[in-house]
Amino acid sequence: MGTGVRINYFDSGGDGSPVVILHGLAGSAREFFPTADALPDFRTILIDLRGHGRSTRSPSDLSRKAFVDDVVYVIKAVVGGPVTLVGQSMGGHTAMLVAAARSDLVTRLVLLETGPGSGTHTQNEAMGDFFRSWALPSRIVRLPARILAMVH
Template sequence: MTAADGARISYTVFFGVGPAIVILHGLAGSGREFIPTAEALAPRRVILVDQRGHGASTRTPADVSRLAFVDDVVRVIEAEEHEPVDLVGQSMGAHTAMLVAAHRPDLVRRLVMLEGDAGGGSADDRAAIGSFFRSWPVPFADRADAREFLGDGALARAWIADLEQRSDGLYPRFDADVMVRTLEGMSAPNRSEWESVSAPSLVVYADGGMFTEEQKADFVAGGRRVARVDLVGASHDAHLDAFDEWIAVLGSFLTAE
């Protein structure tokens, strides 16, 4: 799909029965890491979107504002679906999903946010994330070389699987500076948008995630039709390291009357 500013947005469709489930990955990820989730949700129709600046979508888009991310998702839904979808997002993708539900309630039947909130964060946090991504000694010679640097955790394995092969080695499918600019667009909390979401919503947190209990409780309290589930023994990337629990919670919510 070509966005309003010319950026190309890549997405993958898993054919099945509706209503469709649209899934949005987190910062520096791609739809690829949610393939197991899509397969586990069969026979439902699932769409995995590579958000701008990520995966097979335009790597260095000029516009990385929140509204640009929202418009991309809206365009994908309108191009592929004729009824409201179940919209699922993790971390940055959860924030995008929440904004889509706020701006276009006619397109969203249910909302699921995994390790997400209304946005925010400090300049120091953004700088630290940018420094980490810039520290990667790319190109990696091979995946073993990448594993030696990144480790063997669930998130590292997802990054390594997603590396792009070029003539001189393996590269991440994101740009560090674009990631920092994307985070800058999330620096102001979107509380009013969250408070306006009318779709039934599930907020899923991990006991080893990035939010404090106070932050979790405050965010959930600001929603209108919200259920909360906490995953035990999980990280911020619970869809990777607490997969069975994640699928059980997600499937239960999406099939409930």
């Protein structure tokens, strides 16, 4: 990406209908490896959202627009057309924003444990400060070869 942010994704490959899955806050794409394994007839793309997983861990821009732009970029670059977009928790909120901004790229929207968001600006800022205070793990968990083969 042109912003200096690396967005990591896992692509199962194949000719099936594309399904893009977005994890929740403090999660990673790895949470959905069992889901991807259970969908052999689909091409699953699991995205590590910015600040998570193997994507850039401390990007300067953590705006909702930046998350949306990242997902749109991956969909266009990897699939090139419309997808079923699945989002869990924060990933669900991002998925709703992607569908609203780029309905041409989303044929179906699946939401898990999510909602449209709430809270005042002050409450949201306080929550952001809380999450920014978390220590980030410095080690990378060793992944099985079949999963590493999907990393781009």
